Amino acid sequence: MINALRGMKDMLSPESEKYLYFIENCSRIAKNYGFEFISAPILEESALFKRSVGESSDIVGKEMYEFTDKGGNRVCLRPEGTAGIVRSFIQNKMDRAGGVKRFFYYGPMFRYEKPQKGRFRQFYQFGVESFGISDVREDASVILMLSEILNFFKIETVLKLNSLGCPKCMPAYRAKLVKFLDAIEGLCDDCMRRKVLNPIRVLDCKNDQCQSFLTNAPLLIDALCDECKSDFERLCAILKNFNINYEIDPKLVRGLDYYSKTAFEFVSGDIGAQSSIAGGGRYDRLVEFLGGKSSPAVGFAIGVDRILELVMLDEQKREGIYIGTLEKEAQDLAFLAAVTLRRKNRVEVEFEAKGLKNILKNADKANAKYCVCIGENELKSGILWVKDLDTKENFSVKKELLGEFTW
Ligand SMILES: [Zn+2]
Numbered sequence: 001m002i003n004a005l006r007g008m009k010d011m012l013s014p015e016s017e018k019y020l021y022f023i024e025n026c027s028r029i030a031k032n033y034g035f036e037f038i039s040a041p042i043l044e045e046s047a048l049f050k051r052s053v054g055e056s057s058d059i060v061g062k063e064m065y066e067f068t069d070k071g072g073n074r075v076c077l078r079p080e081g082t083a084g085i086v087r088s089f090i091q092n093k094m095d096r097a098g099g100v101k102r103f104f105y106y107g108p109m110f111r112y113e114k115p116q117k118g119r120f121r122q123f124y125q126f127g128v129e130s131f132g133i134s135d136v137r138e139d140a141s142v143i144l145m146l147s148e149i150l151n152f153f154k155i156e157t158v159l160k161l162n163s164l165g166c167p168k169c170m171p172a173y174r175a176k177l178v179k180f181l182d183a184i185e186g187l188c189d190d191c192m193r194r195k196v197l198n199p200i201r202v203l204d205c206k207n208d209q210c211q212s213f214l215t216n217a218p219l220l221i222d223a224l225c226d227e228c229k230s231d232f233e234r235l236c237a238i239l240k241n242f243n244i245n246y247e248i249d250p251k252l253v254r255g256l257d258y259y260s261k262t263a264f265e266f267v268s269g270d271i272g273a274q275s276s277i278a279g280g281g282r283y284d285r286l287v288e289f290l291g292g293k294s295s296p297a298v299g300f301a302i303g304v305d306r307i308l309e310l311v312m313l314d315e316q317k318r319e320g321i322y323i324g325t326l327e328k329e330a331q332d333l334a335f336l337a338a339v340t341l342r343r344k345n346r347v348e349v350e351f352e353a354k355g356l357k358n359i360l361k362n363a364d365k366a367n368a369k370y371c372v373c374i375g376e377n378e379l380k381s382g383i384l385w386v387k388d389l390d391t392k393e394n395f396s397v398k399k400e401l402l403g404e405f406t407w
């Protein structure tokens with residue numbers, strides 16, 4: 001007996017149905033916003049994530065699914081989606097072409113975390129990345145898109161918003177923060193490490209004691225340069241204009257190192273205490289950092305696994321045709337009928353001969369609209385007996401006319 005690996009799971013119905021429904025509708029909405037589908041490899045060189053996500057992050061520090069392949073390359077299952085898309089954007093010279101590119105993607109990501117409730121080592125994300133636009137309206141667009149997606153699935157969230165500054169204002173703030181942190185005794189081990197590698201990450205430490213030290217910490221939102229400040233104010237004004245409620249959260253710093261200016265998170269109270277179900281922001285320096293021509297960029301990613309718990313499928317209407325056989329001899333005709341009807345309909349067929357009662361029961365379970373039963377009479381006459389499972393009416397169809405009949 002071989003089981004799935006620890007922290008990995010099969011996605012079965014109805015979750016798999018919800019997944020398709022979720023991805024289809026996210027894709028539809030993303031296309032409305034001018035985004036095109038991109039699929040980048042799941043496996044990339046480890047160096048890509050070390051450089052983009054940053055050595056200081058937990059992802060690279062502890063959670064990479066990394067190994068050496070048969071060619072001796074250090075490779076890694078992608079822990080997040082952005083780095084691969086940026087790599088593709090550069091490799092395919094879209095940065096040189098200088099145009100605007102907007103992509104959406106979805107699929108599995110991998111992090112070697114301690115498995116816990118609702119968190120898996122293979123998990124799913126839907127995300128978008130927009131390249132080439134520094135105008136804050138693009139930040140607003142992706143937030144509006146994400147908000148539209150969450151509204152479509154009737155998921156109640158709170159939008160948290162912050163600005164992470166730019167190379168003009170961030171360094172001075174960072175120095176001020178480090179000075180403040182140096183005066184604190186008793187920060188947790190993670191924070192002691194972050195203080196050196198990426199001090200702003202101390203601000204969102206989940207440790208209560210750390211948070212108690214941070215009550216009077218200097219905040220970046222008070223230290224933004226004029227450009228960052230006016231961009232942030234414009235973004236807030238646009239969101240207000242479109243009735244998007246938000247809270248400014250000066251301690252929202254995002255887990256990844258490459259963000260600048262706009263950072264946001266949609267938080268839901270429905271799945272545990274204030275869980276983030278989607279987040280994103282601007283990362284104007286990442287393209288250049290990975291060796292491309294400097295291009296502004298903004299995007300988001302949705303954690304699909306947890307959101308599926310909140311996605312409700314519509315009450316499924318009866319659909320399609322269920323074909324059952326009363327005699328072994330009816331199998332060929334059942335098969336022929338299924339092939340013919342499948343050109344226009346969803347058809348399920350059961351070859352094993354069963355009693356009428358059982359066939360009707362299975363048709364009901366399959367949520368079919370029509371049930372076709374083929375037995376001795378049908379074989380002789382060539383006329384098929386059909387039951388409409390909604391109206392409970394019976395009628396008959398000549399087998400030659402199956403293809404033309406409107407179901
Ligand atoms: Zn700035």
Ligand SMILES: [Zn+2]
Pocket residue numbers: 187188189190191205206207210
């Ligand atoms: Zn801490």
